[in-house]
Amino acid sequence: MEEQSPRTLVAERMAGGRGTTGxxxxxxxxxxxxxxxxxxxxxxxxxxxxxxxxxxxxxxxxxxxxxxxxxxxxxxxxxxxxxxxxxxxxxxxxxxxxxxxxxxxxxxxxxxxxxxxxxxxxxxxxxxxxxxxxxxGGRIKLADRFYEGGANRAEFSGLEMTPTEAGAVVVKALERRRYRIRLESTPQGVCIAADKNRxxxxxxxxxxxxxxxxxxxxxxxxxxxxRSQSFAVPEGSVRDVGYGTNLSLKLESFVDEYWPEGPPKDYRSQVVLYENGQEVQQGLLRVNHPMSYKGVRFYQSFFGPAVVMEVRDQSGQLLYNDGVALSWTSGEKPYKRPTGLFSVPGTGVTAYVVAPAQGYYDPLMQAGT
Incomplete structure (x- = not known):
């Protein structure tokens, strides 16, 4: 076997490395x-x-x-x-x-x-x-086949003016129409390029x-x-907006009006907005007419039933006394029961309120229970 010198081996490895790198x-x-x-x-x-x-x-x-x-x-x-x-x-x-x-x-x-x-x-x-x-604008003088194959193409002969004079007439006509004009002289004459609204x-x-x-x-x-679509405020109650805004909203009153034929005429909510417990704004909300404050918008999007809940502990101390919006429904058809929830302060307890199904006799919640 032929013996290779160290220099030859190094050269071959370097060549191989260049090939791999390439x-x-x-x-x-x-x-x-x-x-x-x-x-x-x-x-x-x-x-x-x-x-x-x-x-x-x-x-x-x-x-x-x-x-x-x-x-x-x-x-x-x-x-x-x-x-x-x-x-x-x-x-x-x-x-x-x-x-x-x-x-x-x-x-x-x-x-x-x-x-x-x-x-x-x-x-x-x-x-x-x-x-x-x-x-x-690109090039002014293009290949001959560009001019020969143009859709709008015309040739004139027998003009009683020189090519330079003819070019000047064309330039003036284009300038009156606010075209940008660019010229290039060639041995055959003058090439004119014009464009606008570029x-x-x-x-x-x-x-x-x-x-x-x-x-x-x-x-x-x-x-x-x-964006909270579940932010519901019962009439007469105040709810914190949350999300670090320090805002709370009170619903003073809600009115729904209807035409004699039955279609809705108007829905309006009189509200008061508080920041850090201080009143900062009052407003009347209507459909597609929100109230805005510091980038937060309040829309009137739905209305529904609500209940007033009072919760006391074993000693009789009042823990909760406020309205609860029943803004969801639970249960299987046809017994779709209005449902809401609230947190009992100081207890870590979340209470769910479920009302009887509307329009049906609810076997699980008989009248008076």
């Missing part, structure tokens, strides 16, 4: 290009928009868990079994596993929204090179920017903001 570099470049094409794909944008639309539709049609309930596993389990399962049955468990009872905070919605933002930014960056060339093409970027800001704002609101 292959790895090409592989990484290829993966980067594929990833870039993936994020720049219009098909990806369409799929993500359809996914977000579908999830939004689910969040609108499917009952969503009240925000205050998600923080307590026990309350969430009770809500799922007593409010959702009687209606959805065997679908309750898989839908809960997929997070579809809290769609707008689910990883599917947040992930699709984040990926759509990346897709929009990637498409905008990818298109900038060609758009920049259009804005700058900056309108930037409108795509403003559209993309507005869409990105909308999605980012919604995602930030999902993490940092709050």
């Amino acid at each position: 292959t790895l570099a090409r592989l990484l470049r290829d993966r980067r290009r594929r990833a870039w094409r993936f994020f720049c794909s219009v098909q990806l944008a369409i799929i993500l928009i359809l996914v977000l639309t579908g999830l939004s539709l689910i969040g609108t049609l499917l009952i969503q868990v009240p925000p205050g309930v998600t923080a307590d596993p026990g309350e969430y389990a009770w809500w799922r079994e007593n409010v959702v399962r009687p209606t959805l049955g065997i679908w309750t468990t898989p839908l809960a596993f997929l997070g579809l009872f809290d769609v707008f905070h689910s990883p599917w919605f947040l992930g699709a929204g984040s990926l759509l933002v990346v897709n929009i930014l990637a498409c905008s960056i990818n298109r900038w090179k060609s758009l920049r060339a259009i804005l700058s 900056y309108f093409r930037l409108g795509t970027y403003f559209h993309h920017l507005s869409l990105v800001l909308f999605i980012v704002g919604f995602l930030i609101g999902s993490f940092l903001g709050f």
Whole structure:
């Protein structure tokens, strides 16, 4: 066997190392290009928009868990079994596993929204090179086949003016129509390029920017903001808004009016807003006419039954005396029972209030019980 010198072995190993490094570099470049094409794909944008639309539709049609309930596993389990399962049955468990009872905070919605933002930014960056060339105007003198194959093409001969004079006439006509004029002299004559409204093409970027800001704002609101559809205040009661706002809302009165034929005429709520226990604002809420204070909006979205509960301990000391909104329903059809809950101060106990089903004789809750 032929003996190789140490210098030869080192050279061969270095050559092999360069080959391996080169292959790895090409592989990484290829993966980067594929990833870039993936994020720049219009098909990806369409799929993500359809996914977000579908999830939004689910969040609108499917009952969503009240925000205050998600923080307590026990309350969430009770809500799922007593409010959702009687209606959805065997679908309750898989839908809960997929997070579809809290769609707008689910990883599917947040992930699709984040990926759509990346897709929009990637498409905008990818298109900038060609758009920049259009804005700058590009080349003036093009190949002969460009002029020969043009859709709007005309040739003139026998003009009683020189090419320079003819060019000046064309330039003046275009300038009167507010075209941008660019000239280039060639051995055959003068080439004229004219365009206008070129900056309108930037409108795509403003559209993309507005869409990105909308999605980012919604995602930030999902993490940092709050929206409570279960915030219900019985008439004459005060409820803390929570979420670190130091706000509380009192419902002074609620009035519902109807036309003689039966359709609703008006729903209005007279409310008082407190901050740190001090009154800061009064307002009259109507449908689609909320009251705002420091970025928090209060909407009138529903009304329903309520009860006044009084709770005392064994010694007779009053622990709770306030209204409880029965804003849910529990039980199986046809016995859909109005349900609400409240916390007994100083005990750590959450009490559930269940009223008899309306419109039916309820065998579990007979009249007078």
